[in-house]
Amino acid sequence: MPVTRITGWLVPPSAEVRDSALRLPADAGSFARAFADFPALHEIEQVPPLRALPPPAQSARIVFWNAERLKYGPASARLLASLAADAILLAEVDLGMARSGNGHTTAELARALGAGWIFGAEFVELGLGDARERAWHAGQRNEGGLHGNAILSRCALARPAMLRLETSGRWFDGTFGERRIGGRMALMAELEVAGTSVLLVSVHYESHTGPADRLAQTRVLLDGIEAHAPGRPVLIGGDFNTSSFTLEQKRDPAFVVRALDEEPARLLSPEAHEPMFGLLAERGFAWRSCNEAGAVTQRTRPDGTPTPPFGRIDWLFTRGLRCSAPATIAATDEEGRAISDHEALAVTIAPDRP
Numbered sequence: 001m002p003v004t005r006i007t008g009w010l011v012p013p014s015a016e017v018r019d020s021a022l023r024l025p026a027d028a029g030s031f032a033r034a035f036a037d038f039p040a041l042h043e044i045e046q047v048p049p050l051r052a053l054p055p056p057a058q059s060a061r062i063v064f065w066n067a068e069r070l071k072y073g074p075a076s077a078r079l080l081a082s083l084a085a086d087a088i089l090l091a092e093v094d095l096g097m098a099r100s101g102n103g104h105t106t107a108e109l110a111r112a113l114g115a116g117w118i119f120g121a122e123f124v125e126l127g128l129g130d131a132r133e134r135a136w137h138a139g140q141r142n143e144g145g146l147h148g149n150a151i152l153s154r155c156a157l158a159r160p161a162m163l164r165l166e167t168s169g170r171w172f173d174g175t176f177g178e179r180r181i182g183g184r185m186a187l188m189a190e191l192e193v194a195g196t197s198v199l200l201v202s203v204h205y206e207s208h209t210g211p212a213d214r215l216a217q218t219r220v221l222l223d224g225i226e227a228h229a230p231g232r233p234v235l236i237g238g239d240f241n242t243s244s245f246t247l248e249q250k251r252d253p254a255f256v257v258r259a260l261d262e263e264p265a266r267l268l269s270p271e272a273h274e275p276m277f278g279l280l281a282e283r284g285f286a287w288r289s290c291n292e293a294g295a296v297t298q299r300t301r302p303d304g305t306p307t308p309p310f311g312r313i314d315w316l317f318t319r320g321l322r323c324s325a326p327a328t329i330a331a332t333d334e335e336g337r338a339i340s341d342h343e344a345l346a347v348t349i350a351p352d353r354p
Contacts, residue, residue, distance in 0.1 A: 003120075012146050015145075017038075021034045021126060026172060027173075044161070056191075064090075070105035087157075089187075092239070093106050097129070097144070097147065106152070118160045123171065126178075128142065161228050163225075166217060186224065198351070199229045200234075203236055203239070211275055215276045290349075291326050298311065299331060299343060322349065324348045
């Protein structure tokens, strides 16, 4: 069931508590105990806007963006301000991580935009991040160690909830190059649009598995949405990591080359290889009207990673909504430098009434 316990400010675990978790045996039992013992994984932070705007009277512009740690705060604020969104859904935002200046990146962005926010922790990070981040920030410490999703708006957001898509503990033992406690998640809140409550959902799927696991996460997601807001109009925005390949296939470059030679559009149109799309359609969700056709959502960072071939791994899905003006926005600063390895997505929505 979704987590609905709200707090004004999440209290990150101390360095001592995180260090103690790092010394635990890397097994399932230790993960389960540590997961249960971190309050920040079981609460949602909500801070309303200082002066809430009236809800959109006719339609709303919604943005989703995997902000890749939100480490370029001022440039990210300028980019998002230029989009004039009524609500912004974010994935990969930090709270107290050395790699992003040890700040509360969501709060800093919200203040710059004059918005309120909700934040939920996907993981307690037990280290400095991936191999690149560990090298760049060697000798530093995380002050909070939280990483998660957020929803921002200058309008009131109602009924926040957080849904765990999995609690497998697969990041706990370091197999994927980092040690973390938590699990992939979706953050939800309602925004009134044209007199109708619309459920907004910010999602981040696992990057180290394949289509079968993405289907499993989708089933949990859709069941959770229906339990929390049955029959409600919904917009889901997320990094779904729809590579169209299993992890083993992705680790075989020759296989990937052959597959793309046989099907060049596979990365941009992965539906035939990703059964999650079939389940979404079965549950009444659409995607063609709310995503810019043929648009890549990945880009190379200033350090030269990742490298092509790129595809569409970020998506919007809607139910009970009319969509217009879908767009894919370059995640760059004014000089054209990448501020994330994901582009932002935008769409205008309105209730789909007869």
